[in-house]
Amino acid sequence: MQSMNKILVVDDQALGILVLEDLCKELGYHTIKARNGFEAVALARTEDPDCILMDVMMPEMDGFEATEVLKKDESTAHIPIIIVTALESRDSRLNGIASGADDFLTKPIDSEELVLRLKNNLRNKEYHDFLKHHNQLLEEQIAERTKQLRKGYIDTVQRLVLASEFKDEETGGHINRISHYTREIAESCNLGSDFSESIYYASPMHDIGKVAIPDAIQLKPGALSSKEWQVMKAHTTVGAEILAGSDSPYLQMAMDIANYHHERWDGQGYPNCLKGEESPLTARIMNICDQYDALRSIRPYKPAFDHEKSCDIIMNGDGRTTPEHFDPMVLESFWNCRGRFAEIYAELKSLEHSA
Numbered sequence: 001m002q003s004m005n006k007i008l009v010v011d012d013q014a015l016g017i018l019v020l021e022d023l024c025k026e027l028g029y030h031t032i033k034a035r036n037g038f039e040a041v042a043l044a045r046t047e048d049p050d051c052i053l054m055d056v057m058m059p060e061m062d063g064f065e066a067t068e069v070l071k072k073d074e075s076t077a078h079i080p081i082i083i084v085t086a087l088e089s090r091d092s093r094l095n096g097i098a099s100g101a102d103d104f105l106t107k108p109i110d111s112e113e114l115v116l117r118l119k120n121n122l123r124n125k126e127y128h129d130f131l132k133h134h135n136q137l138l139e140e141q142i143a144e145r146t147k148q149l150r151k152g153y154i155d156t157v158q159r160l161v162l163a164s165e166f167k168d169e170e171t172g173g174h175i176n177r178i179s180h181y182t183r184e185i186a187e188s189c190n191l192g193s194d195f196s197e198s199i200y201y202a203s204p205m206h207d208i209g210k211v212a213i214p215d216a217i218q219l220k221p222g223a224l225s226s227k228e229w230q231v232m233k234a235h236t237t238v239g240a241e242i243l244a245g246s247d248s249p250y251l252q253m254a255m256d257i258a259n260y261h262h263e264r265w266d267g268q269g270y271p272n273c274l275k276g277e278e279s280p281l282t283a284r285i286m287n288i289c290d291q292y293d294a295l296r297s298i299r300p301y302k303p304a305f306d307h308e309k310s311c312d313i314i315m316n317g318d319g320r321t322t323p324e325h326f327d328p329m330v331l332e333s334f335w336n337c338r339g340r341f342a343e344i345y346a347e348l349k350s351l352e353h354s355a
Helices: 014-026 037-047 063-072 090-099 111-165 169-188 193-205 208-212 226-233 235-243 249-260 281-296 307-316 328-336 338-354
Strands: 006-010 030-034 051-055 081-085 103-106
Touching (some): 030 037, 051 111, 063 081, 193 249, 208 235, 208 249, 226 235, 281 328, 307 328, 328 338
């Protein structure tokens, strides 16, 4: 006994349906029936039969037309269609082939021929279904593997960032806030969800090069000497060297951010005095976010400023910082989402104090 494959029998004549139904049931197949091409198309889409026995001569939509419609529909194109016809002319067979039919069965029906043609076409359908299922499993496995790799990348990022927190607790808070700031700017610039997510995870590594800066310089309570400042500025290139050579999209983006986040739009930054779009967009976003958080934080040379004063300095300048330092598009986006910056700073500062 064959497994209960589902056969759609299509014929406008009740006797024609009855003959095919009886033969299919004797072979152990389950049958459903349609009286015209329109019904056949509708049932094929809802019932997903394993094979279709399609009569040709039908009113409204004939078998050739119905076959063509089904073969052009991605959801039904995989279903084998056997054209059942009393027509034996060359033109009728060419029409069947042109419409996409998989096989032909000539009336009057020969039961042995029906068995063979159904078996062959059902075997093809079974193979197609196996490949489809196998591909789905592969896609699921790839998706799961990609998810694991992504988690591994993010874990790597977080562990690299932890290194800087051992030297300075304030650095840890700064890193956490930076992630949220950069994502806000990316979303405000309509850079897409992938970019926004990537910069969220990549931006915390912007100062990873500071692990190579001596504590005596990095944690010095007073102003740095000219020589010390040259050492401090090297954290950009050192960070890029630490992050270079990875296939991870997060680490690749982080390398650019680390290397160029102190470049300025007017070309007055470091380490390479790049101007305008010569530095990556990721670094230009990081530059304004880093500046905002630095203004909100205590530094050896300044107290912590409130949100309003920090925004005023970024937008209008104070002699040390000027609007010309920033990409105009990024500066505009900062202004548009400055309220979120204030909320992020307040929320995360509150969590730091309660921890």
